[in-house]
Amino acid sequence: MRGFFAGLGVVSIGLIALSLGTVGAREDASRPEYYTTKVKPILDADCGRCHEGTSHRGGLNMDTRTAMLAGGHHGPAIVPGDPGKSWMVRLIRHEGPADDPMNMPPKADKLSDADIAVVETWIKAGAVMPPDPPKTQ
Numbered sequence: 001m002r003g004f005f006a007g008l009g010v011v012s013i014g015l016i017a018l019s020l021g022t023v024g025a026r027e028d029a030s031r032p033e034y035y036t037t038k039v040k041p042i043l044d045a046d047c048g049r050c051h052e053g054t055s056h057r058g059g060l061n062m063d064t065r066t067a068m069l070a071g072g073h074h075g076p077a078i079v080p081g082d083p084g085k086s087w088m089v090r091l092i093r094h095e096g097p098a099d100d101p102m103n104m105p106p107k108a109d110k111l112s113d114a115d116i117a118v119v120e121t122w123i124k125a126g127a128v129m130p131p132d133p134p135k136t137q
């Protein structure tokens, strides 16, 4: 019986460690989970209708890392490791030029400081995200 309870203890410690590990991965900007659980929801909600799928406003599509590195008419949207040089960050901080490329999202509320910080943290840690899906065409 003691063995059974001891075993149960080991299992629950294991489960706690596992769940902490998942949370840790979400908070750790050097892991792709940071992008999928924190960054992508922001991009989907605030940028997607103009920069995802078939939308390439300003020449920029954000579906893949390759596309963000290629960027739009003004060059790379992200410079991994350097938020200050990344158009994406400059424009959401409203520190871009007044007109071309204009601050993002256009004619809408500025992102919250918390959301801006998430994007900055992600780029600073190297803009890590899951590998690009294979090309379909």
Ligand code: HEC
Pocket (backbone or CB within 6 Å): 043, 046, 047, 048, 049, 050, 051, 057, 058, 059, 060, 071, 072, 073, 074, 075, 076, 077, 087, 088, 091, 092, 099, 100, 101, 102, 104, 105, 106, 111
């Ligand atoms: C309503 C449509 C719309 C939304 C929403 C939007 N954008 Fe844009 N985006 C544009 C247009 C239009 C341009 C081109 C503007 C220009 O060149 O002056 C652009 C340009 C850009 C550029 C510069 C591309 C280049 O190299 O010229 C970046 C970076 C960018 N957007 C990031 C974002 C981010 C990040 C979000 C979400 C927070 C966002 N955009 C939301 C329409 C949108």
